[in-house]
Amino acid sequence: MALTGVEIFKLLPKTNCKKCGFPTCLAFAMKLAQRQATLDACPDVSEEAKQKLGAASAPPVRPIIMGTGEKAVKLGEETVLFRHDKRFVNPCVFALEIQDTLPDSEIDLKIKEVLDSEIDRVGQKLRIDAIALKNTSNDTGRFESLAKTVAAKAPEVPVIICATNPRSAETAAVVFSNKKPVIYGVNSENAEAMTGIAKTYKTALGIMAKGLDELANLTEKIKSLGVEDIIMDSGARKAKEILEHNTLIRRAAIKKNFKPLGYPVITFAQREDSLVESLIASIGVAKYSSIVVLSSIEKWKNLSLFTLRQNIYTDPQVPMQVEQKIYKIGEPNPESPLMITTNFSLTYFIVSGEIENSRVPGYLAVMDCEGLSVLTAWAAGKFTASKIAQFIKESGVESNIKHRELIIPGYVSILSGAIEDKLDGWKITVGPREANGLPAFLKSRAA
Ligand code: SF4
Helix, strand or coil, X not given: CCCCHHHHXXXXXXXXXXXXCCCCHHHHHHHHHCCCCCHHHCCCCCHHHHHHHHHHHCCCCCCEEECCHHHCEEECCCCCCCCCCCCCCCCCEEEEEEECCCCHHHHHHHHHHHHCCCEEECCEEECCCEEEEECCCCCHHHHHHHHHHHHHHCCCCCEEEECCCHHHHHHHHHHCCCCCCEEEEECCCCHHHHHHHHHHHCCEEEEECCCHHHHHHHHHHXXXXXXXXXXXXXXXCCHHHHHHHHHHHHHHHHHCCCHHHCCCEEEECCCCCHHHHHHHHHHHHHCCCCEEEECCCCHHHHHHHHHHHHHHCCXXXXXXXXXXXXXXXXXXXXXXXXXXXXXXXXXXXXXXHHHHHHCCCEXXXXXXXXXXXXXXXXXXXXXXXXXXXXXXXXXXXXXXXCCCEEEECHHHHHHHHHHHHHCCCCEEEECCCCHHHHHHHHHHHHC
């Protein structure tokens, strides 16, 4: 069971030295109990207390790594029910199912789709993260052939080996040995055999249960057999069931610290209708699935699911920011225009994207406004005439350009006079209100 704040407090040094960033040991203990702080913030905690508190402060959803190298993904490690309580930690993984009954050409096509799925959105690389190989044929030779093809053509992509037949599972585990795959398909009949394979090849195990009670019993059984890296499938397939089971599982793990359900969840979203599949997948993304398996990965579907995932797994208390500096867009020369905006990531990527679209090279001065967008930063007093003037003076941009003209966003046109007063010899030009007006604006000036 989780320790209370007072129980944790009794194990702390009680010196109130503040090194942990909290005013007292009691305040730190309360935050630890709420899982809003981690024990490593206190440098003076004793080894004995570390052991006791370490177990108590372990995340209620076990962290598991799938795959190796740069494309390895981390699952679980979640500590809250709602992202506004703290944040969700490890983004849900999208996996494309490839069945071993497919012709070779289709298998190749699906592998290529996974490899080509990566996009860049506000500075983050987003992709279909994994392949779920399915032993639909129940034929071990056929499954081995699929495993070898995937291992050869997508060696860096993490895999989920979906097989209920232990021989098939082991054959694929051999192909992916040392690649940290997940073997999914453990049930009450094959649990001993599958656990043996997982221990030999050091894989995680995915349980395929029929309901939450059987799921909890199976995780306990697998754990008693010596495997602790477990992924859970409660058997939910309908939207309502997925939502209910995932919520009950997360609540049991977080609120009750119920260890038998303290593992990442896998959701199978496959549907014939791709739109329905996207909707099922989005329930998994929003409500606690650590892996969502898809049957197809059209670009439109990826884009919407990637965007949803990125938003849900962004820390709501920390706006996404880019570095304050003068960015060169294209290959600007000393006559090229100079524009200014704030350092909210989305603002930066939209504005710089539109400048690129204009094909007019320029300089974009990105000012640190603590990750706020232009209007919000202005309203909060962080994007003011004096701060803009100071930033431009200190940025060194004057040595890169011959002119002295600064283009400001149309939404803060009200600042133009005040900036001119503070930036001696500069002309302030009001640009378009929306970034999508920039291409026409810049082209008309360059004409
Ligand atoms: S660093 Fe440790 S000893 Fe110091 S106040 Fe925080 S919890 Fe107490």
